[in-house]
Each structure stands twice: as C-alpha cells, then as structure tokens.
Amino acid sequence: DTEVTQTPKHLVMGMTNKKSLKCEQHMGHRAMYWYKQKAKKPPELMFVYSYEKLSINESVPSRFSPECPNSSLLNLHLHALQPEDSALYLCASSHPTGFGLNTEAFFGQGTRLTVV
C-alpha cells in the first residue's frame, strides 16, 4: 500500500477563519512533507518532518503552522490566510535519508484550498 490520504479534498475559507489540513500514511515512513503547488507550477516545499520533529521550514509565513502528532499523521493549521495562499496543498511521505535505498516520496491527492 503506497497511499497517502489527505482531507479535506476541497476547502474554502475566509481570511479570518482557522482551519486545518490533515494527512495520514501507514507505510511506516518517518519523513513527511508539506508542499504548495500553484497552477502550472511544480510543487514547492514548505515543511519537512523527520522522525516527528520539524527539520526543514522553507521560510514559510507563520500563518501556516505544521504539526506532526505521531509517525502516521501530519497536520497543517491555517490562520489569517491571504487570497494568494489559494493553491493545491500536497502532503508526501518517504523513508528518511540514511535509511537505505527506497527514499522516494509518495504524494497524496492534495487539498484544493481557496481563500476568499
């Protein structure tokens, strides 16, 4: 099973709302990622968790707050977003480097976020 499950599939939120995106995997991967993808652009890395600890933050604004409650779950908390934050948010997981081979990342289907 190489499935990464993201919920919700679609989300519309106002600029004063607080919402969360959820991601789950059961492949035993200990590296999990959040990416943001705008139309006709490649995925852009936001955060990396390795062994449930935040290891990379690509200078993402604080209105995005990641959380990794356990080795299978990854959340992205959203607050006071701007319309330009509208995008497809992708979660991915992989074995971490140093684990050996097979470090390819598997992606979820994404959450289509619209900020109004």
Next chain:
Amino acid sequence: EDQVTQSPEALRLQEGESSSLNCSYTVSGLRGLFWYRQDPGKGPEFLFTLYSAGEEKEKERLKATLTKKESFLHITAPKPEDSATYLCAVQESDFNKFYFGSGTKLNVKP
C-alpha cells in the same frame, strides 16, 4: 540557481510517435533522481527512482535512464492516456528534501 531543469516545457505527439523528455541537474552528491506523473488537480504519482549513473528502469511504455548530469524519460509508442505533466525531482545526500523541475506537459493526440 535552478538545480533541476526540464525540457521541453511542452510536447505534443501523435499516438505511436516515440520521444524523450530531459531532466538536467546540478546538485552535488545526488542521493536519488525521481520521475513522477501528474494529472491536472491530482497529486504527483511516483514512477521511477534512479540512484546511480548508468541505471535504467522500465514500466510499460516508459523507460528512465540516468547519467552524471541528466536523466531521460523515453516514451515508446505513446497513447492518449499517457498525456500528463511529467515531473523530475532530485534529492541531495543527507537531506530529506526533493527539488522539483518545472515539468514537461505531454499531450498525445489520437
């Protein structure tokens, strides 16, 4: 400086017309190079991992190859269902980080 460059940006083929997509990279200490297929509005679907120069992987009509500076995704006798954006990503040694190229949008006409 871009670390991963894909060409062409877009490619239109007739069904059955074979071609190749290119991914060139400049990262030092390559940990792995990955090919993904992405359909509109969906997440990238993993295709291949290549770890060392000279390595080749095949899956149905697709074949990926790797040299020290670039990778090719060869598409043999493509079908309309192969139409998608093909993304290349590289991973540097010791970093849990994937750098994506901008992709090649493939359109296969029947």
